[in-house]
Amino acid sequence: MFQERKTAMTAKRLKQPNSRHCFVCGVENPVGLQLKIYQIEEGVIETTYTAPEHFQGYPGVLHGGIIATLLDEISGRAHMGDPSQPRFMYTGKLEVIYRRNVPIGQPLRIVGKKLENRGRAAQGWAGIYDEKGNLLAEGTTLLFDIPPHLLPLKDLEELGWKVYPD
Numbered sequence: 336m337f338q339e340r341k342t343a344m345t346a347k348r349l350k351q352p353n354s355r356h357c358f359v360c361g362v363e364n365p366v367g368l369q370l371k372i373y374q375i376e377e378g379v380i381e382t383t384y385t386a387p388e389h390f391q392g393y394p395g396v397l398h399g400g401i402i403a404t405l406l407d408e409i410s411g412r413a414h415m416g417d418p419s420q421p422r423f424m425y426t427g428k429l430e431v432i433y434r435r436n437v438p439i440g441q442p443l444r445i446v447g448k449k450l451e452n453r454g455r456a457a458q459g460w461a462g463i464y465d466e467k468g469n470l471l472a473e474g475t476t477l478l479f480d481i482p483p484h485l486l487p488l489k490d491l492e493e494l495g496w497k498v499y500p501d
C-alpha cells in the first residue's frame with residue numbers, strides 16, 4: 336500500500352538530506368533508525384519505518400520513547416525546506432498523544448507537517464499511521480531556530496549532511 340502511494344507521488348517527492356551520526360537519520364549510526372525522508376509537498380514530509388523487536392516496550396508494542404523520537408524529528412524536519420539552505424531547529428517542547436498501540440514488525444508511515452511560524456519559533460506536527468491509514472500516535476512540537484554560528488553551513492559536508500541516493 337505504501338509502495339503504491341510512493342509511485343503516485345514520485346513526481347513531487349524530493350529526498351531530504353541524511354546526516355552521518357543522528358540517531359534518526361544518521362547513515363553511519365549502527366544503532367540508529369537510518370530513516371529515508373521525503374518532502375512530498377512544500378512543508379509536508381513522509382517516511383516509512385518498520386520497528387525491530389529490540390525497540391519494544393510491552394510485547395509487540397513499540398516503546399513510547401521511540402514513538403516520541405520519531406514524532407520529534409519528523410515534525411521538525413517539515414520546516415527544513417530547501418536542502419541547500421536547511422532550516423535547522425531545536426525542539427523546545429514536544430507533546431505526544433499515544434492514540435493506539437504502535438506495532439513492532441509492521442510497516443508504519445510517518446508524516447510531518449509544518450504549522451505556524453512565529454519569527455525564530457515555529458510549530459510542527461507529525462503523525463504515525465499503520466498500513467490501513469489509522470492514526471496511531473501524533474505529536475506537536477515547539478521549535479526554535481538554531482543560531483547559524485552553532486551549525487554553520489560550511490560544516491555540513493563534514494557532518495555527512497547530504498542527499499544520499501536511494
Ligand SMILES: CCCCCCCCCCCC(=O)SCCNC(=O)CCNC(=O)[C@H](O)C(C)(C)COP(=O)(O)OP(=O)(O)OC[C@H]1O[C@@H](n2cnc3c(N)ncnc32)[C@H](O)[C@@H]1OP(=O)(O)O
Nearest residue numbers: 354357360407408411424425426427428477479491494496
Ligand atoms: C547536520 C546534522 C543534523 C542532523 C540532525 C537533523 C534533525 C535532528 C532533529 C533533532 C531534534 C532534537 O532532538 S533537538 C534537541 C533537543 N532540544 C534541545 O536540546 C534544545 C534545548 N533548549 C534550548 O536550547 C533552549 O531552551 C531553546 C533554544 C529551545 C530556547 O531558548 P532561547 O532561544 O534562549 O529562548 P528564550 O529567549 O529564553 O525564550 C523565547 C520564548 O520561548 C519560550 N520558551 C523557551 N524555551 C521554551 C521551551 N522549551 N518550551 C516552551 N517555551 C519555551 C520562552 O518562554 C519565551 O517566550 P516569550 O517570553 O517570548 O513569550
